[in-house]
Amino acid sequence: MKATTVAQALYRKWRSRSFAELVGQPHIVRTLENALETGRVAQAYLFNGPRGTGKTSTARLLAKALCCVGEGDARPCGACPACRAIDDSSYLDLNEIDAASNNGVEDVRELRHQVQSAPTEGQVKIFIIDEVHMLSTSAFNALLKTLEEPPPHAYFMLATTEVHKIPATVISRCQRFDFRRIGSAEIESHLATIAKEEGCDVEEAALSMIADSAQGGMRDAIGLLDQVVSFGHDTVSLELVQSMLGLSDIQAINSFIDSLVAGDKQQGLEVLESVVEQGRSLPEFLKQLVTQLRWVFRMQMDRLGSSLDEVSRDQAEVIRGWAERWPEAHTLHALSLFLDTLSRMGASQQPLGQTQHPQILIEIALVQAIDGPVKPMPPPAREAVPAQAPAPQPKRTAPAPTPAPRANGARTQAAPARTDPDRTRPGSRVPETERERKVLARMRKRWAEERIWELAKKHGSDRLRNALRHIKGLRVVDNCVHVLFASEADSNLARASEWFHEKMRDYAGDDTTLECQHGDDVMIRRPRTGWDGSEAPTAPDTGALSKSMIEELGAFMKDKIGATELDQQEVIALLARMQQSHNSE
CATH class of the missing domain: 1.10.287 (Helix Hairpins)
Incomplete structure (x- = not known):
């Protein structure tokens, strides 16, 4: 008998049977209870939110409250025949429809026919349409008139996870409620209650890991608990949960971040290799890593530490130590790198976790994170010139020769430009050489034709896409491409992107280097007339020209x-x- 109880689906057994049992949605509970007390219940509701946050459960609770015939003031009472029948899914006037499999116009026409018929058992008829965004356009049009003028006895409750797919005309005829992701602390507390009532011995650390893995969904959390309890025979440890979910030990995550903070690449690579050898999921490892780095960043932003309420006390101390030793810029840089890596793994055509060579992606991100956010590509070697001392000019011994006449349409071949260190000094106004003009023209053409910002988005970086769409200048000096960004964050992001470096070499040539700058720190300051930094030429002083x-x-x-x-x-x-x-x- 005990085995039968454990084998039952816990999420169905522990489904909320009253508004007081609904976890994590107090704003919705209060609104619906007030509507029931004042008799201001709408005939059409739209419940929107992530999966497992209580949308369908709330719809059933509201249906129970409308159909309840109990004598007390509480609605629903949970004891009358109507409440018990709804709990058992046997109430004839409650119709639950899955729009994913009943999404045609014929299904909606049949629904309209049912709406017009009188209730069978009670005074009202309830229609709950789950995944309503799956209805076809014709089905939505057929449903629209019924939602606009429903019979007095009919109530509609629509549930969806993708509200943007629902026509605005349908949304405007419903009262909309947005369900929030449930906090890990609330999920952990509820799981502890369930484990206690079910007679299961579950470690607190295991409950915390299950709550974090659910990502705000109570149904998913209860389903995971049911799975590990069935596997562990009523005894659940942290190691069992990690094994079942493919999660990494928190100590492995901590050791990996320790290597980042200490700048120890070898230690980081060894930790990653150990995770792979244990058969852990690399995408899950990356998600856990990003979560911990986010807490470090939150701690650095909030010195009082109030942002770490959802972290255990011991782990909070570890995070506080990282936050004190690691500069904020490095934390943000590492967090951005590993988020981009996770996006690249998820954006692959293959399922998440089956991306070819996922370990290499993490190793590259590790090295880039340790190198820091401000390390540019090395510029070409140039002879240092004192800032104040102008370059010595050769003495003129003869007048410059006059260019020889040539045929119409022909162009003079520009003489090779002498390498001048002053060309890269801020404030320089030395004209471009012919080669630089050609390289810059080629880069501008390919930049616009290929829409490089859209290529950045395809490579999984929306932030880099925005940065490339709003650059302030583009310049070629000798063998170096200088890109001027609107902010330091944009320049750091581009500087850390190996893809952007490769793209610039593809545009300008393999022998070129890249400099990413921001604000007024541009190496050549001239008045600009276009997006690429081109400007009107400045003529030299000709007041003392000889004959x-x-x-x-x-x-x-x-x-x-x-x-x-x-x-x-x-x-x-x-x-x-x-x-x-x-x-x-």
Whole structure:
């Protein structure tokens, strides 16, 4: 007899039978009880929320309250024939419909016919439609008129997990209630009550792990408890729960985070290898890791520690130690990396956990997290130049030669630009070389054609997508691509993305490096006229030009006559060279 009791579905046995037993939804309970007391019950309700949070149970409770014929003031009483029949799912005037399998227009027409008929046992007829978002468009249209003008004896209760799929015309005819995910502490307390009543010996740590794994769903939590109790013969330990759910020991999670805080890559890789050898689920390991990193971040944001109410006292002390030793920027960087890794594993075409080489993804994220959020790609080696000392200019021994005339439409081949360290110094106004202009033009073209921000979204990073859509500037200097972002967070995110680095090398060439900057920390400050940082050229001072220089400029301009377009960059380059020669004289 005892084995039969344990084998029963606990979530059905412990389904709420009164509003007082409904866990985690006090705002909904209070509203419905007040409506029953004042007689202001609507004829159509829409219950929306995650799975296992009590939507269908609330609908049945409201149905019991409307059908209850008990003598007391409490509704539902739970003792009258109507309440008992609803608990046993035998009440003729309560119709529960699964829209997932009855979603056609013919099913709704049959429902409309049932609505018009009078109640059989009581004074009202109740229609509970679960997963209502699964109805077809034609079915919704057929149901709309009935919801708008229902018979006085008919009440509708619609339940869904995807309210955005329901037409607005249907939502507007219902009173909508949004169910919240239930807190882990409330789930753990309720599971402890169930275990005690069922005579099961369950460790507190095991109850806590089950509550966390349920992710806010009471039905899922009770189902997990039922599963581990059946496996453990009324005795449930933490190790049993970890084995059943494929979860990792909290000590493994703590050791992994210890390696992050200490910057010990070898220790982190060893912990991860141990998790794999034990046959634990890597996606579940990653979820647990993200949860603990989130608590670290919350602790750093809230120095009083009030945000750790759902964590055990011992674990709270461990988290507090991490929060004090680890900079906030590193915590945020690591949390972002492992969230992106989890998204990449989940976005794979294969089921979660069967992604090819999931261990490698976590190992890469581990190394990147330890390296820190502010480590850019190494720039090309350049000779250091003092900030205040200008580069020495060579003495001019002869006037610059006048460009030779050429045929119409032909263009002058630009001379190779001399490498100048001042080109990358803030405030520099040195013109671009021909190669840089070509590389920048190619990058702008591919950036727009391929819509790089949409590619970032496909790779599982919505934050990087937003950052790339709102860049403030793009510049090529020597072999380095400089991207100016709107904020430090955006530049750090792009700097940490290996995908973005590879994409920029694909655009600009394998021999180029990447610099991600933000705000006003741009290496070349000029007035911009477009998204890419292009700007109007700034002409040099020509107040002291010599006659020979003016003649040289005139010959150059004559040579340009008849060209299809005037290359302003070449004009500026010539003026700058002439000004430089004039100064050296």
